[in-house]
Amino acid sequence: MTDQIRLPKSAPRPQIAMLLIGLAAVLVLTRAALPEGLIRPPDWLILPFADWVNTVFTFLRDDLGLMALTRAFAGMVEWLLDVTANILYGKSRWPRLGPLPWSVVAITMAALGAWLGGWRLAVLAGGTFTWIAVMGQWQWAMETLSVIAVAAPFSIVTGLLLGIAAWRFRLVARVLDPVLNIAQSLPHFAYMIPVVVFIGVGPKAGAIVTIIFSVPPMIRMTALGLAKVPDEVVEAGRMGGATPFQLLRKVRLPTARTEILVGVNQVIMQCLAMVVLASFIGMPGLGQKLLQLLQALKIGLSVEIGITIVLIAVVLDRLTRAWAMRQPQHHAGGLRWWQRHPVLLAWALAVVLAFALAQIFPILAQVPRREALSIAAPIDLVMDQVIRLVDPLTTWLRWFLITWVLIPLRDAIQFLPFSAILLAVAAAGWAIGGWRSALVVGGFIALIAVSGWWDRAMITVYMVGFSVCLAALIGFPLGIWAARGEARAQRMLLICDTLQTFPSFIYLIPVVMLFGVNDVAVVMAVVTFAAVPLIRYTTLGLRGVAPELIEAAQMSGATRRQLLWQVQLPMALPVMMVGVNQSVMFSLFMVIIAAFIGTQDLGQELQRALSASDVGKGMVLGLAVAFLGLAVDHLIRSWSRNRAA
Structure with missing residues (x-):
């Protein structure tokens, strides 16, 4: 009896889909006889979405005073960029410590690679930064990395907090889920335009758009990691007398460590992707140089820059993946400090030596462009x-x-008439998921039709x-x-x-x-x-x-x-x-x-x-x-x- 009741509900789905396909075919075959309103969206159907969005942004910027808030945030980001820029490539700003010799940075990256993944990763990381220096691309690369050094921590912390909120509160998850779906489907340029309006162009705009673009994967991975924490682990923490905050900090987050660090990996890779593309809004660095060379069709120099960007991407990816897979180490009792941290000791000695040699041999501090390889x-x-x-x-x-x-x-x-395409898309939705899917996918395409594009x-x-x-x-x-x-x-x-x-x-x-x-x-x-x-x-x-x-x-x-x-x-x-x-x-x-x-x-x-x-x-x-x-x-x-x- 149950089967007899259910069959009529599911049986018409293929027939309705075929009917919609048939109607779409009829519209295509009779296109010459169709009114213009069925061939292209008529003017009266086009909604002024752009004007509405501009009105909202004008209200937020001028009437609500959001411009002052965004400019204040941009000022803070710019100050942090000045700090990283001073340290990495010597921009004349506080704390006036830089620039670090390229040899010191290369040794540091090699030591980090050795600590996280062994000698192969050490060679890859140290070799990449040596390549950047000897090819005369140091300042461009450091301009790029100085932005990532500021943007990535902002994105990680913001994504971590929002991910915890999405895991903890169902309402937050329901609100964030569609927002994240749209955010991760928007093209890169869509993020840049509002940032240019509120912030302007240049490094700070590039950093802010990078922060916004790279937050979504951190939110998703944090929420996923916390949701996967076994109940037995949490119960053990409760039995130990842990408060809810202690459970989160000392039980849930450490247990979700791998997923969270995968989120960190994705954030850093998204940051690099956006920083390269932010050259379109005046972001200096490797992306800007590559854009200029491609537009000039200078292939050899473009390949040089491309190799550097690829090497940086691979190194950042391998380092963060190794960090995600690396488990905390527990040393045997009685070991001395240098026995517990041999890589750290070797790094400290190598850095001191590199600083000293850079004073004697300036080429170890900076490779002039005229002496660089090509x-x-x-x-x-x-x-x-x-x-x-x-x-x-x-x-x-x-x-x-x-x-x-x-x-x-x-x-x-x-x-093809737009009405026929709408029917065909709805037919695909109906055939796969029923009337709800037909409404969803048909609605997405209909919104494009009424947008005027x-x-x-x-x-x-x-x-x-x-x-x-x-x-x-x-x-x-x-x-x-x-x-x-x-x-x-x-x-x-x-x-x-x-x-x-x-x-x-x-x-x-x-x-x-x-x-x-x-x-x-x-x-x-x-x-x-x-x-x-x-x-x-x-x-x-x-x-x-x-x-x-x-x-x-x-x-x-x-x-x-x-x-x-x-x-x-x-x-x-x-x-x-x-x-x-x-x-x-x-x-x-x-x-x-x-x-x-x-x-x-x-x-x-x-x-x-x-x-x-x-x-x-x-x-x-x-x-x-x-x-x-x-x-x-x-x-x-x-x-x-x-x-x-």
Whole structure:
């Protein structure tokens, strides 16, 4: 009887989805006869979101006096930036201790690497800072790191406190969850525009936008870590007479240490990514230099800067990961101080020696630009030869993609009536999650329609859609190949983890070298960036299939191909879909970032809004990008939940 009651509720879902698809097809086929209001959102339907946002910001800035508060905070941040700048590269500010000799910084990073991860990490960390010095990039790198040194602690503390509040109070969690979903879906430029309006441009604006951008992962990881603390551990603390505050400080937070430190890792990597991109709002350092070199098409020097940014990213990632995995050490009783802390003692002696030698040999304090090494000329020579060799292929590929793929795809998606696209999206939602999902994803797309940026959004959709499909053709086969052996899988995962540490700006360097400044370069950058999560999660999903299932299939006589298609891929599909989800989000971010070398999509308009300090336009465009990502995220998550059920 129960089954008879439930069937009518679930049975119509495919039929309703097919009906919506049919209606969408009818609208496409009868486009010529449709009224203009069904082809493009009519003017009366466009809501002045940008004006509303600007009104709110004007009220906050002028009437509510928020400008005074933000300027006071900016003043404090600027003072801290002056401190770190003085210590790291000698800016003439208090405490007038700097600049530290590069050799001292390199020794310090090597000692930190040795303490956290052993000699290999010590060589990587010390070698990276030695490279920065001898390549004459010390001041640019220190300008970048001085901002991270200020922004990361702010983000970590803020995220930790908000994460504790979200774990402790359900209402806070309910409020923060949708805010974090949107915040982690907004493109980088959407964060910059309001900061420019309230703060201005320069290092302090770069630091503040970096703080705001990097807080969300710390909140999520703190709340997750505290929620995973076993009840038995907490009960043991209570039985020991601990107060609620003592339980939090001495029991819950130490138990959640690994998750919290993973959050610290994500914060630092987000800080580096944003500091590099903050060059668009006057943030000096490696990002600004790379932007200038890319715009001038100076490939050799761009590669030099790119290598430095990549090395810094890898070092920061490896150090914070090692910190997260490192367990507290307990020394045997009776050991002397130098026996308990040999690395600290070696570091102190090496630093004293380095300071002394830097007074005798100034090159150990600072490498002048005229004496710095450079690999730009050899790189330019090699790249000239490579470009000449592959030029016939890249020229043909550029022509083919633009003429026969990109332009037809763009025209096709812009030909479709917006009403048909709305129905098709709602049909996908209904087929996957019922009427609620149809309303959610349809609502996201409808908000884009009434924002007034439909055509630009569709250009973004076609760029992202095509790029993700190309990335899938690369990522899935590579992931399947990597999953065939444990050693091969570990090597591939290491490569993917390393590639995911690179700031997205770095992916523009090779494509600009090969394809110049055009839409094809954007697509190739997006494909490269988006393929990484597909490879990673395909490998993880296939390696995670239970060995018993594989053995049972082999015993039943399944061939290698049958085993892959009928057992491994179906079981790994939920994990692979996580990769698809991340690939779409990565593609959206990269398309927006790469807009300065091509495309006429939402990213180009976002950069114009940033140049004009138009908060309303920037926020609306940023939310349009976020809604595209959230719609895909909702569909994939709903599919995963339904499949698990």
